Amino acid sequence: MNQKTALVTGAFGAVGRYVSSALAGRGYAVIGLGHGSWSLDQQRRFGLERWVEGDVSLANLGQLEAKPSLIVACAGGSSVGASVNAPYLDFQRTVNATVAILEFMRLQCPEAALVYPSSAAAYGVVEQLPIREDSPLCPSSPYGVHKKIAEEIIAEYSRFFGLKTIVVRLFSVYGEGFCKQLLWDACHRIAANETTFFGTGDETRDWIHAADAAELLVEAASYATPTCPIVNGAYGEPVTVRDILTELFRLMNRGDRPQFSGETRAGDPLHYHADVSKALAWGWQPRVAWQEGLKRYVSWFQAEGSSR
Numbered sequence: 001m002n003q004k005t006a007l008v009t010g011a012f013g014a015v016g017r018y019v020s021s022a023l024a025g026r027g028y029a030v031i032g033l034g035h036g037s038w039s040l041d042q043q044r045r046f047g048l049e050r051w052v053e054g055d056v057s058l059a060n061l062g063q064l065e066a067k068p069s070l071i072v073a074c075a076g077g078s079s080v081g082a083s084v085n086a087p088y089l090d091f092q093r094t095v096n097a098t099v100a101i102l103e104f105m106r107l108q109c110p111e112a113a114l115v116y117p118s119s120a121a122a123y124g125v126v127e128q129l130p131i132r133e134d135s136p137l138c139p140s141s142p143y144g145v146h147k148k149i150a151e152e153i154i155a156e157y158s159r160f161f162g163l164k165t166i167v168v169r170l171f172s173v174y175g176e177g178f179c180k181q182l183l184w185d186a187c188h189r190i191a192a193n194e195t196t197f198f199g200t201g202d203e204t205r206d207w208i209h210a211a212d213a214a215e216l217l218v219e220a221a222s223y224a225t226p227t228c229p230i231v232n233g234a235y236g237e238p239v240t241v242r243d244i245l246t247e248l249f250r251l252m253n254r255g256d257r258p259q260f261s262g263e264t265r266a267g268d269p270l271h272y273h274a275d276v277s278k279a280l281a282w283g284w285q286p287r288v289a290w291q292e293g294l295k296r297y298v299s300w301f302q303a304e305g306s307s308r
Contacts, residue, residue, distance in 0.1 A: 012036025
């Protein structure tokens with residue numbers, strides 16, 4: 001029996017590494033495409049059999065000399081802040097790359113399944129919690145808008161060309177190796193003896209460890225169809241920023257507690273909480289509670305991350 005091949009775009013990134021490892025653990029031969037320079041040992045450590053450095057373009061996809069049965073599109077814009085600073089670049093990385101993958105599938109591997117990790121940013125500011133997959137989409141950043149556009153194009157290709165696709169809207173993904181967002185910034189600031197943080201502290205986010213997110217993305221492949229279903233990816237539990245930072249202070253042996261400036265940013269959602277009943281119905285279950293996840297993150301940060 002021939003080994004199944006999976007393509008992970010953006011495999012060098014934090015989520016892509018977890019996804020590649022999860023796929024390799026399920027017996028896939030994993031090919032990675034994207035930007036980043038790493039040794040052969042590092043590639044093998046994260047489950048890659050082959051790494052191709054370059055843009056996620058139709059030309060580069062066509063030169064892979066492989067027809068994967070599964071594609072997980074982890075390449076794309078990296079954050080809300082980056083999309084505000086460079087919206088055109090974010091569009092290219094998110095929307096153009098997605099179109100290239102879909103055209104590659106249409107022309108070269110129409111039987112493949114595409115799993116697209118989208119973002120809760122596509123929802124934007126919501127009025128009702130928990131957020132269901134059929135909640136209105138009103139993104140409040142270029143990042144969210146571009147994810148929404150990518151989702152719409154995926155649904156278009158699925159409908160017109162019969163491609164099997166599925167969208168997973170991930171909420172606040174974190175984990176060892178993540179060198180961005182709240183935990184990364186907070187650990188650096190705590191290590192520098194800073195105590196005051198932006199916001200009120202009462203903002204809530206629904207955190208999901210990258211290992212759980214990766215397992216969900218791999219599981220989602222079985223549910224990809226030409227109807228392009230959508231599922232939320234989160235733990236299903238809202239946690240305040242105050243609780244997250246207070247636990248980080250404790251884990252990093254600080255005797256004091258975080259303080260907050262009270263400032264809020266226009267358009268920045270105050271509360272996120274996902275309805276994950278669809279994912280749970282598959283039999284998927286998040287395994288890493290946020291307290292355990294923070295413990296792992298701080299251990300990684302103190303051993304490796306603080307020097308980066």
